Amino acid sequence: MFIKILKKDIKRKKAMNIILSLFMIVASMLIASSTSLLYTTTTALQHFKQVSETSDNLIVTFSSPENDRRMLEWGRKCRKVKEISSEDMILALAEKITIPSEGRKLEDGATLTVAKIPVKNNLVFNEKEELFELKAGEAALPNIIRESAGLKIGDTVKISIGDVEKELLVKHFLKDVLFGSGLMGLKRIIVSDEDYDDFHGTEDKSIIKLWSVMKTETATYEEVEKEFSKTSISSISTFNSKTISYTYIMDLTTAAIMSILSIFLIFISFLILRFTIRFTIEEDYKEIGIMKAVGLKNRAIKNIYLVKYFAIALLGGSLGFVASIPFSGFLKDNISQNIMMTTGILNYFLAGLSSVLVIAATLLFCYLCTGRINKMTAIDAIRQGSIGERFSASRKLKLHNTGYISTPVFMAVSDLVTGFRKFIVLMLTFIMGTLIIIVPINDINTLASDDVVTLFGLAHSDFNLRPDGYGVSYREAGVERLMDYTYSIEMEMEKKGFDTDIHPEIMFMTKIYAGNPDDSRNILGMQAYGYPTGNYAYLKGTPPKLENELALTEKTAGYFGIGIGDSVNCIEKNGTKKYIVTALFQSMNNLGHSVRFSEEHIMDMQDSSAFTLFGEFKDKENKTGQFNALKEKFPELKIRNSREYVDSFMGNISGQIDIIKAIILIVVLSINFLITCLLVRMLLTKETADVALLKALGFKNGDIRKWQAVRIMIILVVSVILGTLLANLTGSYLSSGIFNFMGATHIKLNIEPLQVYLLYPIIILAVTMTAVLISLGQVRSTNIWEINNQE
Incomplete structure (x- = not known):
């Protein structure tokens, strides 16, 4: 019996069921992929550090006989240090690195060094996440050079240090746990032992020492750093294994933002489910009344509805899980250029578990929403779903007092004033959608503004040069x-x-x-x-x-x-x-x-x-x-603007946020489109008799469509205004987590009025109104004799 009812309902409300299924698919896909991605990125860093045999504490200094002697002496005397060792790195000026095939110099803001392949600690891997060897004339480059110079494997670079110049074949691109993050300003180019010895042989060079410190079992990272800070030894940088994880914060932020977007979408899906279930129950007043009249219990009637939503949830959850595999792969590819990623059976288990939880939560929510059935009686079937009583005026607006607006516009405004509750879901969706679009845009504009350098303790400047x-x-x-x-x-x-x-x-x-x-x-x-x-x-x-x-x-x-x-x-x-x-x-x-x-x-x-x-x-x-x-x-x-300067030592952070912004924009606009289509179709289905009556009174199809469209447009305009104001008022608090972690304790977002108040609201308005116009095709097919239409 349930299967027959399900088939009939799917045929009768095809568009509504398709839209609900799409919502469940997207929600399940996002929550499954973001869960897998969040787990992968958080565990990948620990795995990356383990396989790289990362030192507990690291100290970078300029090499000199006196400095080196004092460092070794400190390492031997410090009771918190179990072992200390060092690796030499030769400072390589970016302007001394050229790309012969293009005849141009390398333009990069990071501090570049040339080093041998490390063999004991702080290992490096190639793009396939494998240890590698280099022959004379070969080099492995950091990813930041690949991105900035557009290099690929097989290209050549020419490196000049002092009076030694070598043309090297790009054999690999590095995955370097120490210096691979965009936030690390120091990068190392790996060359063969023979080439390194040749560079080291020149007199005109600057040597940088990378000191690897292994702490004792009872010591902490912070205690070792404090012991070193008591000395007067000058250093370029000091950091520890824990700090290394912090430098990959932007890679983790991608997963976190996708998780937030997933939660937002699930919240919207539940709002839509609640609206749809209540709408369906009120529409099926005759069937429910008859079933109660013949003796069916509330639980049995609820089960009929739950079968349908279980089928939708199961279909959406399953397809969402399948779609999450390539989607999470796409997101990982955007991150894994810097991090050594691992994907195991646990990733798929967590993704599958997330989809199952979405299905279970959907069913529980649907069951709670069917409580309206308990209040319905057999008499509702006779009264066509109405109890036949009204205790307030049906109209709060008078048409004869509003001659300055057309009748369709008056009808739209009147509907909103007297029946606003049925539009709450749409308004909440538009407000949240606008909020989640505007906040990342303000973040990007802040990082791309001329004043971004002030967030790094520097003064405003028109340009910088090196x-x-x-x-x-x-x-x-x-x-x-x-x-x-x-x-x-x-x-x-x-x-x-x-x-x-x-x-x-x-x-x-x-x-x-x-x-x-x-x-x-x-x-x-x-x-x-x-x-x-x-x-x-x-x-x-x-x-x-x-x-x-x-x-x-x-x-x-x-x-x-x-x-x-x-x-x-x-x-x-x-x-x-x-x-x-x-x-x-x-x-x-x-x-x-x-x-x-x-x-x-x-x-x-x-x-x-x-x-x-x-x-x-x-x-x-x-x-x-x-x-x-x-x-x-x-x-x-090498003149640069503020954004180029910041990107030079932080990596292309604004570029990563641009990708996230594009994903958010596509998802939110799709949500707006689907919800608008769903709501307009549901309202038209419920108002079929009203549309037929208007046609009988002489209203044209265009006037009826205008009535329907103006309602949505008013809701949309009000929602976008509220969402934009909310984003601008709360954006600093919503974005403060990442900025505070990095040291900007009082962030003031840069708001571009043309983008925030004009461009993106117009885009949202255009997409939403397109959905309205597409959904209003049903008006033309409604006939006058459907005034008393009851299925």
Whole structure:
């Protein structure tokens, strides 16, 4: 009997059942794929670190006899350290790496090094996730070079270090757990032992040491870092095995966002199910009344409906699980370029379990929604579903008082005023859909804006540049030579008609503590020359001006439990020096742990790890035109805008979010389209007699369609406005998790009015109204004699 009823219902409500099935398929696909992806990415990192034999703690320093001796001595004496070893890496300037086939230099913002294949710790793998060997004349490149230069296996690159120049065949692309993340600014190019020895033989080279520290069983990563921070040994970077996982945060974010999108879609599916079930039950008042009259119990009647929704849930869950396999593969491909991924039987089990839970939750929800059957009686069949009583006026609007609008528009507004409840599901869907579209757009616009550098503790700039050899040359030359060179660039630009103000920004690792020397920490130091500290953004306090003043990030101040007016101690080569905290700021550099010194602070340039020149146009008119012209006139200076600068050391994060945004946009627009089609068809089915009556009264098909369309359009416009306002008001809180983790404790999203208030609302409106027009074809086929139509 159930099968016969199911077949009849499927034929009778074909469009409605197809749309519900599509919802279940997409919901099941997204939840299954995101569950599998989330499990894969979270476990893959641990697996990647294990097979790579990652060291517990890692310290990167410039190599010198004195520095190397002190590092070995510290490793031997520190009771928290079980073993210490090192690998040499030769600094390779990006401008000294060329692509012979295209005759151009490599343009990359990361710090590149040349190294041998590691054999003990911190192993590297090829694109097939296998260990590999290299012959003389072959190289394995990091993925960031493949992406930025458009290289592929079989291409050649020419690397010049000192007086040694080699043309190498690209044999592999690396999966490097230490430096593979886009957030890691240091990258290594792997070459054969023979080629490395040739590069190492030149006198004009800079050696970087990668120190691998294995801690004792009882020690923690943090304890080892604190022991090192007590020394005055200068370092480029310090991190540990736990910190490495944090650098892959953007890869994990993809899985997390897809999970949130899945939950959103399931929530919408349940709203639609509730609306559909209640609509179907109210439409079937005659059948339910007759079944109760012949003695069928409520449970038996409910089971008839549950059979249908069990079939839809089972079909949707099964097809969704099957579709999740290639879809999760697509998402993994976008991540697995950097991470060594593993896919086992457990992935499929979790995906299948997610689909089963979706089916079970759907059935439970459907059962709860059939409670309306308990209240229906046999008399409802006689009264055509109505109890025959009304206790309020049927109209809150009067047509004769609204002569300024047409009759179809009046009818639409009147329906919304008197029967708003039946449109709540549609409004909630549109609001949530708008919210989930606008928030990522604001995030992307923030990362792509000119002010994005302020999130990294830097000042606003119109451009930045990094000339050939810049940084390495001036580590030895000192501040005066650096400022002379900066001034010479300004003069060259002025000769060609560009009035600019350029200053150097220097970054270096330093060690500070507040009260207890045993609680010291390595943090990133930042300092500019020839540029007032008052030009930077601060959360609280006043800019540091004196030599013994500095500004701390809010995250670092919270770590030490100090604030403005307190003092901190910096461990320097010549001893410990006390500074007063005059301001707090935010920075996503070094995961939020940074310090800014005043202009008066005297630093040892040899301790610096990064140099960049930032510039502003004194003429504030047509900055975009000036930037393009400047870039064309000075190609050798590698001039970039803020987004290009951020992408250079964080990887193409905005590009990854662009992909996620595209997926979200497609899914949400599809949801809007399907829900609109479903709701309009259901309303037309319920209002068949009303449409027939309007035709009998002389209304044209166009007027009836206008009545139906205006209702949806009003709901849509109001929902988009509310969703946009909600996204802009709450977007900072919704996005704060990832930004706070990286150190931006007070994020202000960049809202592009044309996109947020015009472009995307128009897209949503166009897609939704297209669904309305497609669904209104039933109006033409409705005949006058269907006024008393009762199936």
